[in-house]
Amino acid sequence: MSVFADLVQRLADLLAPLFGATAAAAAIVLFTALVRLLVHPLSRAAARGQKARAELQPKIAELRKRHGKNPERLQRAIVELHTKEKVSPLAGCLPGLFQLPAFFLLYHLFSNTTIGGHANELLSHELFAAPLGDRWADALGAGGALGPAGLVYLALFLLVAAVAVFNYRRTKRMMAANPVAPVADGQAVPGMGAMGAMTKVMPFMSFLTLFTVAVVPLAAALYVVTSTTWSAIERAALYR
Template sequence: MSVFASLVERLADLLQPIFATTATAAAIVLFTMAVRLAIHPLSRASARGQKARTRLAPELAALRKKHAKNPERLRKAVTELHAREKVSPFAGILPSLLQAPAFLLMYHLFSGDRMAGHSLFAAPLGDHWADALSHGGVFGPAGRVYLVVFALVAAVATFSYRRTKAQLAAQPLDLGQPTPGAGAITKVMPLLSFATLITVAVVPLAAALYVVTSTTWTAVERALLFRTDRTEGGEGAGGVPGAVATRA
């Protein structure tokens, strides 16, 4: 982890002439973007997996209708379909899980004591929102920085919420078999986009910058990936042919 810390520090030194006292904050943003760019192939693999599952959606729906009264036969038929088409039922999920180690590493890097003495304008990178509230309140110097961060997070979350809701409307969540409570999950899933607001409120500002940058990258990346799909193949909502795209 010290290697990554050194990289951020060196990048901050390079950015010092341009960003002055906010050079470390700019380095965090750029370093996060570099990491997301490095794992972009995983996001593309996730998108391909989602399209593979989407392609089989009509056949899966037909199987569920045919074997509605025989869950065991349905499970076997779905397994055979996946095997015949060489599609994993976890397509689109595993690539996203592989990103977790990188995300955890970045979080710990930006939430440690290394950020002491660095700031984003009037807000110290090692402080929390509670610290900003106790030193000037919501509209104090540090509080105003957080207001801008929250506004950006809310905008990205709203975009992701609308996109996910539209995708779920185009094709309900496919859990592989009839599942009690699937309707409730479908309603709650789009709201998870706003969980980032809670994260930003409780982690140090340096870690919050990582979260904001990463979630914004995810929203833009998925929009571009599936926008390309829509223009090339005329697919449905969100660029996937009637698909629901899990977040990368």
């Protein structure tokens, strides 16, 4: 943890001439960008996998028609198809999974008052009027939703909401372009009810970021906001 704290502090020192008192916040944004650059090859692979899975949908629809009444056989057939075509259904999860350590490091770094037995000096840094170690509840208690710190969170919420709406619309378009066949031989395919429910929920998943930003330390919230915005731009470019 102390090594990571030293890294953030060094980045903040480098950026101080440009960003002044908000250098630590800028360092977190830069750190997030570096992490996203590192996982970009995985994001490109995930995009290729998504396109490959979309191309498999007609074949999967045929399998559902053929084995719709036998869920176990259908599942085996779908797995065999993915194996044959060398398409991993989990490839899209890898970019997010590889980012989790960075997020949790920031979360713990700005949640602890001491690091290595010494006071955590990073907690003294702010993004304008909002301390990087505080949460939205602290901002509300300090000056209300429209107080100095509250306005910082309001700006973050607006940005996250805009990105969420963008992702919502893009996800709806992608799902409309690649619908999942709901029936087989005139009968409902077993398991399709749960899949249909998930399909309805997926476009709204981006809005959960608003909750995350509200409850984690501001430093971790900055990571989430930066990464989410990066993802929206990246996916728009890769999934054209």
